Amino acid sequence: MTRNEVTELVVTQKLAKQLSWAQLAEAIGLSKEWTTAALLGQMTLNAEQAAAIGALLDLPPDAIAQLQVVPYKGSLPSAVPTDPLIYRFYELVNVYGTTFKALIHEEFGDGIMSAIDFSMDLQREADPKGDRVKIVMSGKFLPYKSY
Amino acid sequence: MTRNEVTELVVTQKLAKQLSWAQLAEAIGLSKEWTTAALLGQMTLNAEQAAAIGALLDLPPDAIAQLQVVPYKGSLPSAVPTDPLIYRFYELVNVYGTTFKALIHEEFGDGIMSAIDFSMDLQREADPKGDRVKIVMSGKFLPYKSY
Amino acid sequence: MTRNEVTELVVTQKLAKQLSWAQLAEAIGLSKEWTTAALLGQMTLNAEQAAAIGALLDLPPDAIAQLQVVPYKGSLPSAVPTDPLIYRFYELVNVYGTTFKALIHEEFGDGIMSAIDFSMDLQREADPKGDRVKIVMSGKFLPYKSY
Amino acid sequence: MTRNEVTELVVTQKLAKQLSWAQLAEAIGLSKEWTTAALLGQMTLNAEQAAAIGALLDLPPDAIAQLQVVPYKGSLPSAVPTDPLIYRFYELVNVYGTTFKALIHEEFGDGIMSAIDFSMDLQREADPKGDRVKIVMSGKFLPYKSY
Amino acid sequence: MTRNEVTELVVTQKLAKQLSWAQLAEAIGLSKEWTTAALLGQMTLNAEQAAAIGALLDLPPDAIAQLQVVPYKGSLPSAVPTDPLIYRFYELVNVYGTTFKALIHEEFGDGIMSAIDFSMDLQREADPKGDRVKIVMSGKFLPYKSY
Amino acid sequence: MTRNEVTELVVTQKLAKQLSWAQLAEAIGLSKEWTTAALLGQMTLNAEQAAAIGALLDLPPDAIAQLQVVPYKGSLPSAVPTDPLIYRFYELVNVYGTTFKALIHEEFGDGIMSAIDFSMDLQREADPKGDRVKIVMSGKFLPYKSY
Amino acid sequence: MTRNEVTELVVTQKLAKQLSWAQLAEAIGLSKEWTTAALLGQMTLNAEQAAAIGALLDLPPDAIAQLQVVPYKGSLPSAVPTDPLIYRFYELVNVYGTTFKALIHEEFGDGIMSAIDFSMDLQREADPKGDRVKIVMSGKFLPYKSY
Amino acid sequence: MTRNEVTELVVTQKLAKQLSWAQLAEAIGLSKEWTTAALLGQMTLNAEQAAAIGALLDLPPDAIAQLQVVPYKGSLPSAVPTDPLIYRFYELVNVYGTTFKALIHEEFGDGIMSAIDFSMDLQREADPKGDRVKIVMSGKFLPYKSY
Amino acid sequence: MTRNEVTELVVTQKLAKQLSWAQLAEAIGLSKEWTTAALLGQMTLNAEQAAAIGALLDLPPDAIAQLQVVPYKGSLPSAVPTDPLIYRFYELVNVYGTTFKALIHEEFGDGIMSAIDFSMDLQREADPKGDRVKIVMSGKFLPYKSY
Amino acid sequence: MTRNEVTELVVTQKLAKQLSWAQLAEAIGLSKEWTTAALLGQMTLNAEQAAAIGALLDLPPDAIAQLQVVPYKGSLPSAVPTDPLIYRFYELVNVYGTTFKALIHEEFGDGIMSAIDFSMDLQREADPKGDRVKIVMSGKFLPYKSY
Structure with a gap:
């Protein structure tokens, strides 16, 4: 059984059991994102957690x-994602990439x-003109140092 | 004069004048990000704003x-960015893309x-174990509707 | 059962049952396009609708x-489509892309x-010199605003 | 002078003369799209028309x-367009390509x-919830025939 | 049964039955090319024809x-074909493409x-220095018109 | 002066002198295609011929x-040509490639x-339903032999 | 049974039967290369030969x-080969390509x-500093002629 | 002056001086290939040698x-070469790559x-049926060893 | 059974048997890296070693x-690796490649x-600010010689 | 003056002044690698350091x-490097990538x-069978943590 097959099985079983990602997260006491x-x-x-x-x-044993097992990461089937939701994030990197950098x-x-x-x-951000998706990212700054 | 040449000129002049992005933003009363x-x-x-x-x-007239003029957007020279800072954002899309979607x-x-x-x-987020970069994104949710 | 397998099954069953896309659309009271x-x-x-x-x-349960389930979208197997009918639409984007933009x-x-x-x-547009395909697209304009 | 240089010159001069695409079209009695x-x-x-x-x-002679002169066509610098406005059209081909075909x-x-x-x-389509872009396309149907 | 599987089956059965493409064409009264x-x-x-x-x-029903069923067209597994016979045609497009255009x-x-x-x-073109492949192509000219 | 610059110069001068490709071919007694x-x-x-x-x-010396000088061949700027006229030839290779082979x-x-x-x-092929482009290709068959 | 499956079967059976490529070649009286x-x-x-x-x-019938059957040729899974032995040949084309041409x-x-x-x-070429691989290639020169 | 400009200058000067590659090689006492x-x-x-x-x-100093200076190597403008002469070598790698390996x-x-x-x-290999190009390659075998 | 299937089986069995790579290496008296x-x-x-x-x-026979059997090498499913750990090594080649060369x-x-x-x-390199990965590479220098 | 032009100037001036990378490093008291x-x-x-x-x-001011200025990083002109020295490092990532990971x-x-x-x-590692290149890399291990 490869990891991809495990992922497919998780998605199918979650559908069959009518569980949400948030419920699964709660069951192991961690954030829904992770x-x-x-x-x-x-x-x-x-x-x-696995148990x-x-x-x-x-799930079977x-x-x-x-x-x-640490997986081979990368969740997308193509270098430029085709799914519209995921593409919007790629577009942000494309349009704002040099801004992040600057x-x-x-x-x-x-x-x-x-x-x-x-x-x-x-999180959902309520807004009278239409609710918004709010994402807060926090990553440690790692400096390049000369040596 | 093409838009790329304008961008290069902006970067060079900003360097010569020792101005920060934040100072330029303040001059037109908008966020440093935009x-x-x-x-x-x-x-x-x-x-x-342009004046x-x-x-x-x-800058010359x-x-x-x-x-x-509305520019042809996309700030990166390759589909998968080579710059390490910008790549980390691409990696987030790659690793967390299906999570965003789900x-x-x-x-x-x-x-x-x-x-x-x-x-x-x-923003900078002070942290005793090393300061962090904090990014808050807010985008309107746009639903697909059947028609 | 993955979504791709569902799509293949839909196509095969529609062929076996001799149903048109328009008939399937009528059954759920929506447009044939959607x-x-x-x-x-x-x-x-x-x-x-699914029932x-x-x-x-x-179809099986x-x-x-x-x-x-919201699918991972993108219906084409390559970035530049090889099918002549679909390629013509890609060609329109290629030839008229900057015109749309302007x-x-x-x-x-x-x-x-x-x-x-x-x-x-x-829709089919009758024409004595050969019938034409008429496509009317309507999409909301979304402005970039400064912030 | 290459055709690309002519295009750049047209764009620059149009900007300097403050002319719209619609005005240029009117001057030669054709649609703004063409x-x-x-x-x-x-x-x-x-x-x-050129004169x-x-x-x-x-413009110089x-x-x-x-x-x-018939140009080498294709207005985009990459197979998958990076500009968000043009990308949306590419996305329509990607998401609706097999639907067009069917x-x-x-x-x-x-x-x-x-x-x-x-x-x-x-055309602009007025709409109280936000104006819309309306595009009507008309292309002759060309049948494959057996021979 | 996908169309690709049908194609594989056709090739296998044709081999087993020792039939030529020309014989199959004759059976439906059309050219061997189509x-x-x-x-x-x-x-x-x-x-x-299918019967x-x-x-x-x-073949099974x-x-x-x-x-x-109209197939998703495109018979090659890569954008630049690797098979030497097919590559020669791609090379003709590459070397003579701008000549065709001019x-x-x-x-x-x-x-x-x-x-x-x-x-x-x-057709085979007999030649004392070695027989030749002769291909006659005929395609309708379709003019771009202004509108 | 690179070969690309020579090609551009040829195209520009041909335009200025109002010469056709057929006239240039006649001047050296060879086919217009070659x-x-x-x-x-x-x-x-x-x-x-060059003189x-x-x-x-x-042209300058x-x-x-x-x-x-034997040129580095390949007349197209991308692996899949974007120009609609040239793309049609690429499409023929894509759709008919395995047919040529078979x-x-x-x-x-x-x-x-x-x-x-x-x-x-x-050649132009007159046709009441619209003139056609007729292309006759002749290439020597080269057999693979075992050794 | 596709040709790829035949190739895999040949490799597996050769392994099981402990036969070398040279022995297989000898059995049909041809070079080991072909x-x-x-x-x-x-x-x-x-x-x-097949029998x-x-x-x-x-092998099964x-x-x-x-x-x-003439196969669809091209033995490598990617345009730039990843296998180090095969890559060295690709590198020779890359480094010496223009030299071959000149x-x-x-x-x-x-x-x-x-x-x-x-x-x-x-062939193996014995050498006190380490044996060498010697490859002799012979290909007919085919001239471009004007027509 | 970049190395590419030096290469272009060498090619232009060689043309102007009517020197062959073999003559240049002789002048430094090395093979024409190297x-x-x-x-x-x-x-x-x-x-x-440079002098x-x-x-x-x-050439200028x-x-x-x-x-x-050791150059950045790789003489071809695309991963799959478009020039027919050079492509034939790429094709050999593609068709015979797994044979070299085996x-x-x-x-x-x-x-x-x-x-x-x-x-x-x-070398040129005289042949009554048309002269042939003969290329002899010799490369040291380098074994992978376990460690 | 293809080599890929052997690799998958090795990984699965190692997981089931709870063996580390280091233990497997020890069993054949070689380094864990090789x-x-x-x-x-x-x-x-x-x-x-295989036994x-x-x-x-x-493992089955x-x-x-x-x-x-010498495998077709190359352990990654894409030219630019998506897995973050492996990408960092690719990034080192990208950032330091010209430095290695110089x-x-x-x-x-x-x-x-x-x-x-x-x-x-x-090896693990203990460090109070966080342990480090230490990799020592040793490769023979192979000079290009003129001939 | 863009950063690429600065890099070219550095390389040209270093050549003209006959300075080594090690001498330049010594002048600023840092490692030759950095x-x-x-x-x-x-x-x-x-x-x-810049002064x-x-x-x-x-160098000019x-x-x-x-x-x-922090540069846009990535020193290679293509995703898979063509230069043989740099390619060998890419090959190490390709062959040993999953080993590093494991x-x-x-x-x-x-x-x-x-x-x-x-x-x-x-460093150079003297070796009677031919000197070797020895590279010691040290990078901090950064753990993924759940949150």
Whole structure:
């Protein structure tokens, strides 16, 4: 059983059991953002977390074992994503990429925002003109140093 | 004078005049995020804003005119960005893309987060273990409707 | 059962049952354009619609469930489509892309035509020199605003 | 002087003279859609049309000659367009491509909608919830015949 | 049964039955060029033609039905073909592409040679220095017109 | 002076002198197909031919010398051509590629049609339903032999 | 049974039977270079050769039939090969490509070295500093001629 | 002066001086294969060799200095070469790549043929049926060893 | 059973048996770096090594045979790796590539560092500010020589 | 003056002044690895370092200013490098990429080796069988944590 097959099984079982991502996250006491990424094959569960998810979703032992292995990451089937929702994020990188770069360097100097020591929070923001998606990202700044 | 040449001139003049992006933004009374994107060739200034920036950066009339034309957007020279800072954002899309999709659909149903009716704010977040980059994004949810 | 398998099954069953896309659309009271897109894996049905389609096409419960899940969109197997009919639309984007851009900006200013708040209608236009395909597209204009 | 240089010159001179695409189209008595495409290097003017445009935009004889030569078409710098406005049209091809195909074949049989014997009209559609872009496309159906 | 599977089955059965493409074409009274393209998944048979081919090749009803559906066209697995025979045709487009363009425009003005209202004939041309492949292509000229 | 610059100069001078490709071909006593390809940078002239063309087009000695050097061939700026006229030929390769392969192998066995020992002739074919482009290609068959 | 499956079966059976490529070549009285290429899906055996190989490798009749069909050639899964041994040959084309071109044109004029009327021989060349791979290629020169 | 400009200058001067690659090679006492590669920007001359070439071709001191710098190698403008002569070598890698691999591993075990400790010789091979290009390559075998 | 299937089986069995890469390496008396690469389908075991691994992981005879065949190398599914850990190594090549080149040429002259006559060692480096990954690479320098 | 032009100027001036990378590094008291990367446009100098380099290489004030600006990183002109020396590093990532991943995860758990908090040292390693290139890389391990 490959990790991709585990991911497909998780999605199918979640549909059959009518569970939400938020409910799955609650079951292991972590954020819905991290939990969803993990169950979609991008993060690694520990034994206890894998067992809890396995119980909720009726996963076979093989799948529960796989959830504890570090996956080969990258959740998209093409370099430029075709799905409209995901493409909008790619477009933000394309349009605002040099802006991110200019402003982070202005504030911090040469370096990057870590995508590893990173967390995020995604919420509905009520708005009379139409509700909004609010995403707060927080990543550690890692400076390049000369040596 | 093409828009790319205007962008290069803006960057060079900003360097010569020792102005920050934040100072340029203040001069036109807008956020540093939008102003930087505009000056890097991704947004469109009105006549007054263009004149103010032109005065600060000693731009020729041609350049001031070009800043008021809607640009051909996309700030990156390759589909997968090579710059490490910008790549980290691409990586977030790659690793978390399906998570964004799953959670937004769970909360809002089928649709997207707009990258047009969108704003963002980038701040330093003090942290004893190393300061962090905090980015708050807000985009209107646009539902797909059947017709 | 993945969504791609559901799409293949829909196409096969529609062939076996000798149903047209227009008939399937009529069964759920929506346009043939939206319905076809939905059944080809690009839009999301609600429970009632999915049940109606499932009954007409003899789909198993798994497939009916999948039709209610937001799909990973993008219906083409390559970035530049090889099918001659679909390529002609890609060619229109290639040849007229900058024209769309110039005229929409001239009329509306900086912004885009939404591909989400969007509908279309495809009709036969009788013509003595050979009938024509007439497509009417309508998408909301979304302005970029400074912030 | 290459055709690309002519296109750049047209854009610059139009900006300097403060002329709209609609005004340029009116000067040669053709639609704004075709005229814009022609001036952006995708269609071919005849001698009279080229002279009229040349006079309005103060173009040198070389440029006026080039406007009468059939150009190497394709107005975009990359296979997948990066500009958000143009990308939305590419996205429509990606999401609705198989729908176009299914419905045109259902109505007409095997064949294509011509992108050559083709015209289009782009208008503002007033709407209390926000004005819309309305595009009407009309292309001759060309059937594949067996031989 | 997908169309690709039908194509594979046709090729296998033709091999098993020791039939030539010319014989299959004769059976439906059409050219070997069109018939081969159709059986390789690029054209659409009518019911009578599909039945005749199905009888000759012992195809199951599913396959016979599929032969009457307009296929998703494009017969090559990569944008630049790797097979040496097919590559030579791609090379002709690459080397002579601008020549085709120059000479057709010189003779006909702006427009294209149709690849839909098109037929071709492929023959052996006896030659003492080595036989030659002779291909005669005939495609309707379709003019771009201003509107 | 690079070969590309020679090609651009040839095109510009031909325009200024109002010469057709057919006239240029006549001046060196060769077909319009080969001559056009040569002048567009794909074939090699001998000294006498280059001098004749140089005289007609007022080319400098450098350009005349370059016309006698074997060029780096390939006349298209992208692997999949964007120009609609040239794309139609690419489409023919894509749709009919496996048909070319099947029929040539059926007639000749394993091998290729040469794109080097090759000639072609392009003519207008009068037709009441609209004139047609007729292209006759003739390439030597080159067999693979075992060794 | 597709040709790829035949190739996989050949490789597996050769492993199980502990036969070398040279032994297989000897069995049909041809060079090891041509035979290996044929068995890896790049050349076409005649009936007698296919039967001999089939007997040695215990291939089913289907596979023996397929070995006599001209294959869709191209043995590599990516345009730039990833396997280090094969990449070195790609690198030679990359580094020495223009050298091959310059020297062949200097010696022969405009034309190519045939990759069809071609043979090669690969041998171990003993060398005290480490044995060497010696490859002798011989391809007919095919001149471009004007017409 | 960049290395590419040096290469262009070498080609232009060689043309003006009517020198062959073989004559240039003779002037520095090395093979025509290595010398041509070096002068086309793929190898590095020592001071004496660069001076000799510089004298023959009337190169400026800058160019002579550049010839002694290790260049960024790779002589082709695209991953899959478009020039027919060079493509034939790419095709050989594509068609015979897995054969090279199979035979070298059979003879030598796991490892590669070096493209660095490598030499080659290109000769005309007289043949009554048409002269042939003969290329002898010799590269050291480098074994992978376990460690 | 293909090599890819062997690799998948190795990974699954290692998980089931709870063995580490280091333990597998120890079992055949080689480094963990080489052994892991071999078991992930990049190197070739001898009979004894394959038998030892087969016993530890309960592999079928087919898999044990395949481990002794030189594999088609290249362990990544895309040219630019999507997995963040592996991407960092690609980024090092991208950022430091020209630095590797400049410094190795400065020290050794024209040539390369071998990736075949190569070994490496990967260790944890304790560090109070956070442990580090230490990789020591050693590759033979192979000089280009003129000939 | 763009950063690329500064890099070209640095390389040209270094050649003219006959300075080594090691000498330039010594002048600013940093490692040759970091200094070379910085001067090739990948790292950022401070004012003092830039002045020192500027004095040694006779750079204009514009260039000295640019050396203090964070550059857009990525030193290679194509995704897969064509230069043989740099390609060998890409090959290591390709062949050993999954090995790096497996061993780092085995030792440290899920996370990456930082390419930012990173240093390296490149040395000649004397060896009787041919000197070797020794590269020691040290990058901080950054763990993914759940949140």
